[in-house]
Amino acid sequence: MGEEGGGRSCGTTRELQKLKQQAMEYYRENDVPRRLEELLNSTFYLQPADVYGHLANCFSKLAKPPTICKVVGRNVLDGLGLPTLQVEIFCTIQNFPKNICSVVISTHFEVHENALPEQAEAEEVERSEAVSTAVQWVNKTIMEELRGIAPSNQAEVDQVLRTFFESKVQEEKERRQLEKGLEDQTIAIPSPPPPPPPARKKGQRQGRTDTLTEKPILPPEPVEPVLSGSMAVGAVSLAVAKTSAMLDNNPLYLNIALLKHPQEQPTKLTIPLLMVSLVSCGKSSPGKLNLMKEVICIPHPGLTAKQGVEMLLEIQKHINKTIEMPPPPKTETKKGHNGNKRSQDSEQWDSIYNALGSRCYIIAGTTSKSISKLLENGNISIPKSSGLIIKHTNQTTMSDLVQITNLLDSKKHIAVFGSTEAESSDDSLVDLAIGLGVRFIKLGGLSRGERVTKYNRLFAIEEELVQKGALGFNEEHTFFSLHEEAEKATMAGGPPELLEPIFPTEVMEGSAKA
Structure with a gap:
């Protein structure tokens, strides 16, 4: 026991000597004594608490980064x-x-x-x-x-x-392949033969076959699989970005902007235009409102975000008064939600885009693939659209968001940053949209706490940028007026229908599940 205890004591002494030697080398390399002397000389007339504060700041700079x-x-x-x-x-x-x-x-x-x-x-x-x-x-x-x-x-x-x-x-x-292999080993039960065609009565004429063959309906496109648990990747990436911003005493949107522009810090940041849902429609909506999913309004680019929301709140009050009536009773339906009716309407979608794409924005919603698939293929032109609605979900990291917005910018596509239906009160989405420099932000209606929180965050960032003189203006937000478009069409000898163009600020959201 004595020899074992003595061995441990010697080992502890050597470790202490080694730590002391490392500390002396660290102080010598960083010239700590000279820094302390300068600090004490500069704080000679300060109170002891101030001296300790300066010492803490000095040593904190020498500490290991978080x-x-x-x-x-x-x-x-x-x-x-x-x-x-x-x-x-x-x-x-x-x-x-x-x-x-x-x-x-x-x-x-x-x-x-x-x-x-x-x-x-x-x-x-x-x-x-x-x-x-x-x-x-x-x-x-x-x-x-x-x-x-x-x-x-x-x-x-x-x-x-x-x-x-x-x-x-x-x-x-690998798990699915193993399950499939086990299923293939089972003996397949032969299917019963098809029933014979009904016998034709004597003297009955055979019906005339229709010469017009119906166009076969294409099978619905398979839903893009989502790996269970994938939201962990996107959440951790966002949490780390927010952590870095807080440790640097920076707002999250500034750190995201630095990720997008690593070469130089942007001096001006722009506020994306709001896409506000004023009326959400459905089967229980009164009148012809059941023909559309929602009515979206975009404030004028010359207004601040807060001014635009105040104007839209007044518009919403008048809309509610106009359509305020008891909705028709809901009928029981045996059919579930069919989200694949528009997935085979590629020809109709192309026709809409070719007819209206030059006069209004046609934005792809749920028809667009996930961000990871878009980055994997590098093709954002399918389906044809003016831009995409991108959302931070699943395995989407901050690097993926930077990459997809850079890809959209290079293709001159419009980036709309949107929220999901079942969203939370976390307002990081607004910082992401501003840091990435997207054209539009779609936050939903002016109700419910989780949405209002994001609108309030947008107002706070706008006010902060104004105070810092860092609020920029996106020239792409400026749209031509009707008179300017009509004058251009007349001078170019265009057809008469161009004299009444559709407002270029209108947005059509294409959805495979509409």
Whole structure:
């Protein structure tokens, strides 16, 4: 026992001597004594508390930069009371762990009004499993992969998340192949033969076959699969970006702008034009309003965001008074939500775009693929449209958002940043839209707390940019007036119908599920 205790004591002494030697070398390399002497001379007439404050600031600059030490995922509720994912980031700052920030991401699931009970129950189970899987990913593998990485290195964080997600996709692919192999080994039960055609009565003439053959209906396009738990990737990427901004005492939109413009810091930032839903329509809507999904209004570019919203609130009051009447009773329907009727209307969509694309904006909504698929193919022209509605969901990282907006800018396409149906009160979406420099932002109606929070964040950023003199104006927001368009058409010898063009500020949202 004595020899063993003596050995431990010697080992401890050597470790202390080694630490002292490392500290002396650190002080010598960073010239700490001279810095302390200068600091004490400069603070000779200050109070002791001030001296200690200056000393703390001095040593804090010499400390190791913050690194991620813990990532926590939780199952929380969104604006509709449905489960979604919250992510918290902890960083080691001056040898102590500290909770920096948290974000809540919206799920990709849509809310179906006329879904059958069994369909609604299946979607509820699927949503719950997706969130639970995301929480498990965040609290285990993702936390281990990101531990020790500086949150300021967004590119490295996103690459780690991308590699992790690709491994999960490969695991899911191998699992499905194994299940398919097991199914192929089972003996297939032969299907019964088709029934014989009905016998024709004696003396009955055979019906005349129709010479006009109907055009076959194409099968619906398969729904793009979403890997369960993928929201963990997008949520963690956003949380790290927000953490980096808070540690640098910067707003999130500025850090996103620096990611988009790494060469030089932008001196001017623009506020995207609002796309506000004034009326949401459906089968229970009065009159002919059931022919459209929603009525969207865009304020004039010359107005501030706050002025535009105040004007739209007045318009909304008059609209509500005009259409205020008891809605017709809802009829029971046995059909579930059919989201594939427009997926085979490619010819009609092309015809609409060719006829109206030069006179108004035709924006692709749910017809557009996910951001990861668009980046993988590098093709954003299918379906034909003036632009796309992009959303931060699933495995979309901050690097992906920067890349897709750069791709849209290079193709002269319009980027509309939108929110999902089941959104949360997290207002990071507004910072992302401003930092990425998109043309429009679609936040929904002027109601419900999770939407109003985002509008208030937009007002705060606009006011902050005005105070800093950093509010810019996007020249692409300026539209031609009717008289200017008519004059151009007349001088060019265009057809008479061009004398009454459609307002170029109108937006048609193409949707495969409309």
